[in-house]
Amino acid sequence: MAISPMTSQLAMSALSVTEFSLWALIGLLFWNRKLYRRFPFMGAYLGLRVASMPMLLAALYMSSQPWGHAYYKLYFYAYWAVYLTSAVLLLLVSVEIFRSALSALPGLMKIGIVIFRWAILVSVVLTFSSISFVHHGIAAVPDVAIGLMRSVSVLELCLLAFLCLSMNALRLSIRDMAFGIALGFGVMSANDFVFAALIPRTPSMTANLQFIYEAMILVSLAIWVSYCAFPEAARKPLMMPANSTIYRWNEIASALGHTGTQIAVQQPANSFFLTDVEKVVEKVLTRNLKGRESES
Amino acid sequence: MKFVIRAFALTFVLAGAAAVSLSSATTSTAANHLSATAGLPVPICGPNAPCPPDPWGTHAR
Numbered sequence: 001m002a003i004s005p006m007t008s009q010l011a012m013s014a015l016s017v018t019e020f021s022l023w024a025l026i027g028l029l030f031w032n033r034k035l036y037r038r039f040p041f042m043g044a045y046l047g048l049r050v051a052s053m054p055m056l057l058a059a060l061y062m063s064s065q066p067w068g069h070a071y072y073k074l075y076f077y078a079y080w081a082v083y084l085t086s087a088v089l090l091l092l093v094s095v096e097i098f099r100s101a102l103s104a105l106p107g108l109m110k111i112g113i114v115i116f117r118w119a120i121l122v123s124v125v126l127t128f129s130s131i132s133f134v135h136h137g138i139a140a141v142p143d144v145a146i147g148l149m150r151s152v153s154v155l156e157l158c159l160l161a162f163l164c165l166s167m168n169a170l171r172l173s174i175r176d177m178a179f180g181i182a183l184g185f186g187v188m189s190a191n192d193f194v195f196a197a198l199i200p201r202t203p204s205m206t207a208n209l210q211f212i213y214e215a216m217i218l219v220s221l222a223i224w225v226s227y228c229a230f231p232e233a234a235r236k237p238l239m240m241p242a243n244s245t246i247y248r249w250n251e252i253a254s255a256l257g258h259t260g261t262q263i264a265v266q267q268p269a270n271s272f273f274l275t276d277v278e279k280v281v282e283k284v285l286t287r288n289l290k291g292r293e294s295e296s
Numbered sequence: 297m298k299f300v301i302r303a304f305a306l307t308f309v310l311a312g313a314a315a316v317s318l319s320s321a322t323t324s325t326a327a328n329h330l331s332a333t334a335g336l337p338v339p340i341c342g343p344n345a346p347c348p349p350d351p352w353g354t355h356a357r
């Protein structure tokens with residue numbers, strides 16, 4: 001049975017409205033459960049997501065009016081400003097998730113955060129070095145924003161892979177909020193990449209793919225709703241054998257991060273042997289001179 | 297349950313990683329759903345930015 005374009009458009013609009021409602025619901029649950037204290041950047045991201053949509057829709061509506069061509073400029077700048085802000089916030093959310101996942105092992109967390117920041121920096125630098133700047137000036141902003149967001153998406157996938165593989169070692173519960181957030185972002189990122197890869201190859205399937213794409217977004221939002229709605233498993237004190245590898249690594253990392261008392265590190269001598277002999281002779285001569293003076 | 301969720305998550309990681317390599321040349325005009333602007337039309341051309349040639353015929357402007 002063929003679906004008319006009108007019905008398909010209506011269904012798509014319904015899915016979009018459902019999606020926005022879910023975003024608002026997640027924001028509300030996040031706020032009610034005071035999760036913004038543990039994940040402040042995630043809270044900011046949800047706030048941006050919920051607040052920016054009506055504003056951008058209003059700017060878009062005005063720009064489509066016969067009298068509102070000037071509003072297109074506003075829409076252009078607002079759109080890319082929100083896009084860039086989202087990308088930066090998502091980078092910070094990744095650090096938040098990483099920190100929360102390793103919170104039971106403070107030594108490893110401290111050293112892990114340093115390495116993770118370096119990984120972010122390298123990823124961003126590599127992304128910028130591979131961007132082909134088609135435009136110049138302000139028009140290059142979309143190139144930069146899309147490149148940065150792509151880098152963030154890859155990072156989200158890597159973070160999810162890390163959590164999945166090291167979950168047992170970190171004693172991270174499947175019901176932990178940090179894992180829930182990473183899972184939602186991972187599903188969204190994978191969905192984006194798969195959609196972007198399939199669309200140009202199967203133009204005849206675009207309408208169907210868009211439905212699958214939107215459905216997967218709703219799945220990732222449903223994951224977040226369930227994580228926000230149901231109580232998190234209480235974190236038990238970490239119990240592990242004293243000879244376990246991860247415990248030892250944590251001890252080593254803690255020792256590395258300790259400032260403790262300061263010690264003087266002996267610098268290599270930069271004087272010659274003869275200079276030292278000279279100094280000794282000078283001291284002896286001065287002492288002898290003082291001895292003679294006291295005798296006379 | 298834990299195994300199922302981990303397998304589900306890893307499936308997405310693998311699918312995403314495979315798609316990254318395939319989509320590298322085509323994502324330049326694709327919007328990303330992680331952005332708060334998802335669902336809105338992408339303003340590729342704007343002030344001082346002429347519209348690029350459109351091979352797929354998807355740009356409204």
